[in-house]
């Protein structure tokens with residue numbers, strides 16, 4: 001088992017667009033029903049950006065709230081990482097837009113793309129960069145997405161799923177691993193499944209052209225059923241191996257904060273753990289699948305409401321495009 005890494009969450013904040021799309025919005029436009037969406041996904045509504053809002057504006061708002069919550073200023077940050085698959089533009093990175101908006105001294109700023117597992121990938125990366133002896137003490141980690149920008153609103157099997165949002169945490173190094181630590185983690189990828197969930201065009205392989213636009217190749221394409229089956233399988237394997245390797249029993253966990261992709265996927269994980277519903281966080285009902293933003297949105301909401309407290313054992317778990325997956329067991 002790896003050494004625990006001494007990190008704590010010094011502050012957190014979130015930003016959600018005010019525009020709400022409820023299920024009726026889709027019922028009015030597509031061949032679908034409110035019952036189908038609720039029963040197959042658990043989603044009741046999701047937030048989407050309006051003109052003038054973007055991944056960087058949401059990320060910056062979430063970052064400002066996290067700084068305020070941590071009682072810090074941009075000058076206290078040693079690094080900015082944005083986990084996103086819907087960046088502000090191809091380059092520069094969204095993290096540089098956030099750095100510009102926040103101000104403060106020059107610091108390393110970069111994006112990290114691991115789709116729905118992006119926040120856990122970022123959490124693990126930041127935790128290692130905060131190891132004892134490192135020059136970095138406080139890292140701003142943001143999960144930010146505007147999935148509505150890459151969603152095909154004519155495809156009923158995907159458009160009902162996604163929403164926009166951002167949430168930020170400030171991770172700080174601490175010498176006292178008995179109180180606050182990343183106790184165990186797994187992050188993995190299997191590229192053989194990359195075509196199961198992807199935006200085919202807009203990169204170097206298939207740059208934008210009339211053909212890519214006509215064929216709607218700038219939008220999310222997903223083999224939903226196959227991804228669903230793999231998500232359930234990988235989530236269960238991840239949970240089992242993370243707990244076994246860390247020597248932790250499900251009962252020791254105060255709260256599981258899973259990526260919010262489908263309520264049925266979350267429910268299968270809850271059943272495997274044998275935990276009551278109040279020990280597994282869900283907010284998919286109101287935000288849909290916000291990709292890399294979903295776990296930090298959960299963390300911030302739970303910190304705000306007191307659902308997680310200092311010293312609690314928390315399990316984060318996610319599965320997404322790539323295919324990627326990850327888990328993080330924290331003493332928060």
Ligand code: UT7
Pocket residue numbers: 031032033036037040041116156157158160223224225226227228231260261262265289291319320321
């Ligand atoms: O976050 C990253 C990872 N993402 C995920 O884990 C998402 C994984 N996938 C899913 O959550 C589910 O596969 C979906 C919610 C996308 C789909 O649910 P499903 O139970 O897997 O449905 P399905 O794709 O097997 O489709 C069943 C039927 C099909 O009709 P036929 O072929 O049986 O006649 C679909 O055409 O449901 C139909 N369908 C719909 N019907 C009404 C698909 N979308 C809709 C819809 N409304 N919006």
